Amino acid sequence: MPTVSIKTFSYHPSIWPKMIGDASRDAKSGDLVEVLDKDGATFGWGFYNPRSNMPLRIVKHGAEAIDEDFFLRAIQRAADLRRGLFHIDEETDAYRCIHGDADQLPGLVADRFGEILSVEITTLAAWRRLETWIPALHEAFGTTTAHIRVDPHLAQVERIPGHPHPLSSTQLRRVKIREHGVTFEIDFAEGHKTGFFCDQRDNRRKLAALAAGKTLLDLCCYTGGFSVHAALAGADEVTAVDLDEKAVAMAKRNANLNQARIKFTHADAFTWARTMVENGRQWDIVLADPPKFVTGRDDERGRGKYNDLNRLAAQLVKPGGLLVTCSCSGMVNEFEFEKLVTTAVHKEQKRLQIFDRTGAGPDHPTLSNYPESRYLKLIWGRIL
Secondary structure, three states: OOEEEEOOOOOOOEEOHHHEEEEOOOOOOOEEEEEEOOOOOEEEEEEEOOOOOOOEEEEEEOOOOOOOHHHHHHHHHHHHHHHHHOOHHHOEOEEEEEEHHHHOOOOEEEEEEOOEEEEEEOOHHHHHOHHHHHHHHHHHHOOOEEEEEEOHHHHHHHOOOOOOOOOEOOOOOEEEEEEOOEEEEEEOOOOOOOOOOHHHHHHHHHHHHHHOOOEEEEEOOOOOHHHHHHHHOOOOEEEEEEOOHHHHHHHHHHHHHOOOOOEEEEOOHHHHHHHHHHOOOOEEEEEEOOOOOOOOOOOHHHHHHHHHHHHHHHHOEEEEEEEEEEEOOOOOOHHHHHHHHHHHHHHOOOOEEEEEEEOOOOOOOOEOOEHHHOOOEEEEEEEO
8 A cells, every 4th residue: 555654743634744754655646545653653644636735634643554444444433423322314314425635535415306316526525436435325325326526626636527417417406404303405506615504504493493582683694594493493583694695695595495584685694794783773683693704713804894893783683682603613712712702792881691502413423533623603792
């Protein structure tokens, strides 16, 4: 087997270029390689791509050898967790099947939407193995058709072929799924990432349980998941705002599918919220669920956006009302996010009585040596 040595000891699965030493001559892009420490002893096993910004992704640490069958077993372990341990099929037919490194399958994210397997590929190694992995995924999760997506920029960086994968259906557009008794429509042509944010499933139900008889503002509503659940749970009034015109159109379709009454607004959440503050508008519950603002460890501009949005959101909550605020930035851990939020609230001369902190559901497991895999963070609090 090809070998790659590392100069720096790290149990993190992502190995940067400066940490890599020599590679054997037979180590090619996309290969499974044996990883050696600086003394030449086996340190682990991983995927290698010298042309990538992240040339080495360690799959397994330790001297015990692995082969390609390891990944087929990893797919089955992932299915056993979701379908066996958590019986997730009983509450939804839309959930995360494979969560990349956290399921020991770097570069592969796969969501089930009914009989559709929606796949996002971020490494050449994962792309090269799809002919084996896709059939195994269908068998493990009960899907029949695959929709495979590769971000064009990542494809260029990883040197992934630009043509569609032969196993990816080109006929798919929309599919309906169920979640806690609510129906949503997913548009593969217009949706972000894999098409629908399954990670917020449990949080949508939690918010709905608080919404009866309340007014709710949903900032950055995307396709209306939180809004629809809240309206169906008996919220007096739901207002939903998003800058993405196509997302708002999908959100309206989801509201119509469920006969949910929601006031949708196509606008920039920051600009719209400032106008509402000036007009003295307030709601019983304000939800802020923005896209990923922070893309790097030194991204202060993104951190500033969290500050601005939460300052505005805090002002839009009625006294004694609830603020539910989210971050999906993996580079911001739960402690930093809470500090960003509380600092923003304090600047408005308010206090936040936090009563819960949540994240993604169990179908989005976190790897102990990869803290960034705990990317989704929610803070639930009452404004005092």
